[in-house]
Amino acid sequence: MYLRPLNENLIIEPKEQILDQTLSKEVQDAIKEGRLILPEIYEAALKKVSPFGRILSWGNRCKYSYGSGDTVWFGQFSYSKLFWDDKWLWIVNEQDLHAKLEND
Numbered sequence: 195m196y197l198r199p200l201n202e203n204l205i206i207e208p209k210e211q212i213l214d215q216t217l218s219k220e221v222q223d224a225i226k227e228g229r230l231i232l233p234e235i236y237e238a239a240l241k242k243v244s245p246f247g248r249i250l251s252w253g254n255r256c257k258y259s260y261g262s263g264d265t266v267w268f269g270q271f272s273y274s275k276l277f278w279d280d281k282w283l284w285i286v287n288e289q290d291l292h293a294k295l296e297n298d
Contacts, residue, residue, distance in 0.1 A: 197278055199253040202288040206266065206273070207281070209244035245270050246295075247284060256288050265295040 199205050200242045217225075217240065222228035225240070232240070249264045260266075272290035 197283075198251050199285060200295060201253045201255045203275070204252045204256065204266075204286050205250045206247035206268065206284045206286050207250055208247040208284050213263070224257075233281070237293070245292075250283065252288075258288070258294075260294075266291050267293040267295070291297075 197205060213257065221230065225232065245267050246265055247268065249260050249262060249266060251262070252260045266286075268284075268286045269290045273284035273286045276285055
């Protein structure tokens with residue numbers, strides 16, 4: 195089954211999330227290893243989401259051309275989360291993209 199967004203939306207696989215570095219090493223390790231389980235709302239607050247991601251697919255009304263695997267920079271809180279095929283994906287509207295990384 196293939197997931198295709200509609201209209202001006204893109205499906206992006208985010209770069210790895212990083213735990214807040216102000217937490218002690220012991221707490222960070224406990225969260226990573228699953229010894230400390232936090233409610234999702236608190237865990238989300240402790241993770242810093244990278245504003246970069248890899249495009250997986252895009253909608254039929256996007257104005258710009260994209261390729262599968264292109265890396266883009268988007269607004270930190272301008273996405274909807276989707277759990278699909280055992281991983282978290284972001285759905286981002288095209289107007290919330292700030293840049294596309296290109297090679298020289």
